[in-house]
Every structure is written in C-alpha cells, then in structure tokens.
Amino acid sequence: GAxxxxxxxxKVTEKGKYVELRCDPISGHTALYWYRxxxxxxxxxxxxxxxxxxxxxxxxxxxxxxAVRPEGSVSTLKIQRTxxxxxAVYLCASSLGLAGxxxxxxxxxxxxxxxxx
Amino acid sequence: xxxxxxDPGPFNVPEGATVAFNCTYSNSASQSFFxxxxxxxxEPKLLxxxxxxxxxxxxxxxxxxxxxxxxxxxxxxxxxxDSATYLCVVNKSSYKLIFGSGTRLLVRP
Numbered sequence: 001g002a003x004x005x006x007x008x009x010x011k012v013t014e015k016g017k018y019v020e021l022r023c024d025p026i027s028g029h030t031a032l033y034w035y036r037x038x039x040x041x042x043x044x045x046x047x048x049x050x051x052x053x054x055x056x057x058x059x060x061x062x063x064x065x066x067a068v069r070p071e072g073s074v075s076t077l078k079i080q081r082t083x084x085x086x087x088a089v090y091l092c093a094s095s096l097g098l099a100g101x102x103x104x105x106x107x108x109x110x111x112x113x114x115x116x117x
Numbered sequence: 118x119x120x121x122x123x124d125p126g127p128f129n130v131p132e133g134a135t136v137a138f139n140c141t142y143s144n145s146a147s148q149s150f151f152x153x154x155x156x157x158x159x160e161p162k163l164l165x166x167x168x169x170x171x172x173x174x175x176x177x178x179x180x181x182x183x184x185x186x187x188x189x190x191x192x193x194x195x196x197x198x199d200s201a202t203y204l205c206v207v208n209k210s211s212y213k214l215i216f217g218s219g220t221r222l223l224v225r226p
Contacts, residue, residue, distance in 0.1 A: 019169075033212070033214075035216075041216050041218050041219075042121075042123075042206075042216030042219055043161065043204075043214075043215050043216050044216070045132065045214065045215070048212050048213065052211075054173050054183050055212075056212070056213065059213075075178055091161075093159060095189060095212075104211065104212070105163055106163075106214060107163075108160035108161050108162070109160060110159065110160050
C-alpha cells in the first residue's frame with residue numbers, strides 16, 4: 001500500500017518568506033507526527049496529532065511554526081518569516097495511534113528538504 | 118547532555134565482519150526502545166524493536182540493559198547493503214520518539 005507522502009520534496013526559499021509543507025499519512029492512521037532533521041543529527045520531535053487535534057506541540061521551536069490537520073488526515077506544517085536556521089529536512093510520520101498500543105510503529109515519509117537562503 | 122547518545126562513527130568494516138553499536142539514554146522512565154536505519158538522503162525506517170529479554174532478527178541482535186540504561190545492536194556477517202546510519206531511538210511516552218544522532222556504518226568489499 002501507499003506509504004507516507006510529502007510534498008514538495010525540495011523547497012528553496014528566501015529569508016523572511018512563508019512556506020507550507022504538506023504530509024499525506026498512511027490511510028487509516030489516526031496519529032501524525034512532524035520531526036525536523038538537521039545535518040548530522042537525528043530527527044527531533046516537533047508536534048503530534050491524534051485525529052484533528054494537536055495533542056503535543058512542545059517541540060515547535062517558536063511561534064513562527066504552526067501545523068494543522070483539519071480533517072484528521074492531511075497535515076500542513078507552516079513556517080512564517082523563515083530564517084536560515086530553519087534549513088533542514090522536515091519529516092512527517094504516521095501511525096495507527098491509540099489503536100496501536102505501546103508498540104505503535106511510526107512510518108516516516110521521505111521528507112521535505114527546506115533551504116532558506 | 119543529549120537524551121540519547123551514540124558514537125557517530127564511522128565504523129568501517131569488511132564484508133562478513135561482526136560489528137556492534139551501543140547507545141545510552143538518560144531518562145530512566147523511557148518505555149520502549151528501537152533501532153532505526155537511515156540510508157543517505159532517505160527517511161528513517163524501523164529496523165527492530167528492543168526488549169529487555171533481547172531479540173534477534175536474522176543477522177541482527179538487539180539488547181536492552183535497563184539498569185545501565187544502554188541499548189546495543191549487533192550485526193553479524195555484515196553485507197555491503199548494511200552500510201547506512203543506525204539511529205538509536207527511545208520512546209518516553211506513547212508517541213514521542215527521541216532519536217540519537219546516529220552511528221554511521223560503512224561495509225567495504
């Protein structure tokens with residue numbers, strides 16, 4: 001079946017611009033996660049959705065970052081007034097969520113590589 | 118101090134070698150543990166979960182030592198295709214994965 005998909009695969013923008021990154025989770029997965037991976041580092045948690053609601057957004061670095069999942073499926077990560085330090089790979093993952101129990105496996109998408117010039 | 122620490126490597130080994138990676142974690146309340154594999158410019162993929170009793174999947178063996186708060190991964194009979202970055206992952210809650218920075222493995226012919 002189809003895995004997690006993310007668009008665009010690459011995004012180059014200028015400092016100060018606004019960007020939107022999209023994630024399509026695996027069909028039937030109620031949980032969705034955003035992570036950010038900088039060069040040479042492991043992914044860092046940003047936000048977790050269970051259904052439509054953001055159950056934990058403690059990883060968002062500041063108020064320039066915002067994410068939505070209005071219908072409990074597709075999610076959009078929005079970054080305002082981008083800075084050079086926002087350059088990274090933004091990874092989305094999905095899982096069964098509450099039905100998955102303690103061994104709920106997160107499946108990752110291919111990521112969006114964001115470059116802020 | 119990072120919550121999950123790994124030796125970044127690279128570990129450069131010949132085909133057929135046995136190689137072991139360790140990682141340590143700082144939060145004793147961590148609930149579940151995993152090894153993910155990440156190929157260059159690709160997404161992380163679950164390699165295996167790690168249990169206190171130890172578990173094996175083919176050439177791969179994972180161990181967890183809760184008392185010492187470390188996790189290990191052993192790869193036997195290394196293949197060229199094993200070349201990748203191996204991420205040690207700890208789950209503090211039912212959803213939040215905490216990743217180490219990864220250990221890079223290079224298997225040479």
